Amino acid sequence: MSLGEFDVITHYFKLHDCGVTDSGVDIGIGDDCAILDIPDGCQLAVTTDTLVAGVHFFEDVCPYRLGYKSLAVNLSDLAAMGATPKWVSLAITLPNVETHWLSEFSRGFFDLANKQGVQLVGGDTTKGPLSITVSAKGIVSRNKALKRNGAKQGDLICVSGDLGNGALGLAHKLENRSLINSQFFVDALELTEPRNELGMLLVNQASSCIDISDGLLQDLQHILDASKCSAHIKADALPFSNAMQQEIEQDKVTQEQAYQYALSGGDDYELLFTLSPDAYQDLLKQDLIDKITVIGDVLANEDEKIRITQSSKPLSLALSGWDHFKK
Structure with a gap:
């Protein structure tokens, strides 16, 4: 089966439901931007990581594990800020379209997304050397985010x-x-x-x-x-x-x-x-x-x-x- 860019998005990333009823997603995948509702009294926490083949992971890594970890490292940044994970976008660059690889990658990605109640709301697919960029978004009560600058003598x-x-x-x-x-x-x-x-x-x-x-x-x-x-x-x-x-x-x-x-x-x-x-x-x-x-x-x-x-x-x-x- 020969798949184009939009076929890849539809088959492996768009048709997914994380099971969250109150997701805060007004517009998700399928438009130029996602539109997200942030609860009153909260701030948006955003983090982005890029994983590059041969630098962050081995070329022959199991695609399920790569999908899982590419989301996990971003969710870890949200954890460090005390934010509740909510949404994620995914930009993936592929040397070619391999259906088994994509199926396993997306399965690993969404297994963790389901566990954490995170919804994929957008991204991009391009052709080139394998790399994955994930941007995760979470919410935290206003002025309550954990920071790096509060450690004190005696802590x-x-x-x-x-x-x-x-x-x-x-x-x-x-x-x-x-x-x-x-x-x-x-x-x-x-x-x-x-x-x-x-x-x-x-x-x-x-x-x-x-x-x-x-x-x-x-x-x-x-x-x-x-x-x-x-x-x-x-x-x-x-x-x-x-x-x-x-x-x-x-x-x-x-x-x-x-x-x-x-x-x-x-x-x-x-x-x-x-x-x-x-x-x-x-x-x-x-x-x-x-x-x-x-x-x-x-x-x-x-x-x-x-x-x-x-x-x-x-x-x-x-x-x-x-x-x-x-x-």
Whole structure:
């Protein structure tokens, strides 16, 4: 079957219902622009990410997983702002039209969209080297969005979930590393779970928040720069999955490598946030579905921005996060 641009839109992206009855969509796919209704007292949160073949994903990646993750990384940005995800637009550049690939890509994309109650409202399809650009939109109560500039001395530094799994999954794929739980780590890399429910719970609780995409230390530095403060991170407190612990115990991964993956590996898409001690206790009383771990403290503005210790002793590691324009 030979499909043109508008056939692709109709067959794989337009005829979809996320099941949300009050979607706020006045005009969706099919016109020059989407027209969206924003509730009174709310602001619109917008984020955009581009994923490029050979840079953000392997050329032979499973299209279902690519569709899923291309939406997940955007929803993670909304989670970091405490916004409720609502709408998404998708621009996809394809080298050619492969019906099986498109079917699987759209299935992965909409599986996550359904889970989060997000509606596709527009986008574009073009021919060229494979790349995906997603723009996700959410709503948040006016002046309640989580930001990066509110961390204060005495706040606790917290993360959701476990760290380093995605980075080890990438290392396994790049280096063909021998691992006991290789599929677990590949799944962590390719089937990212955005923490939107937690992000919404952190509104009125967290003093600052960011999602971990480029490495914990690099993303934490964004909070510290915006908040004009510094931090102490306790390496012993970094949360590792049972699978990562098993790799360490079986000498597949050294403790130092695990720290490297957790602190600078990226691709975690967990939330990194700061809380006052009282807010932390209040949060623990919530019905949390996400694991929360305190990994350090916010300090007064010092020359040394981030101090890392292990068993109360300074820990020195060669660490750097992801930067597209540096090797």
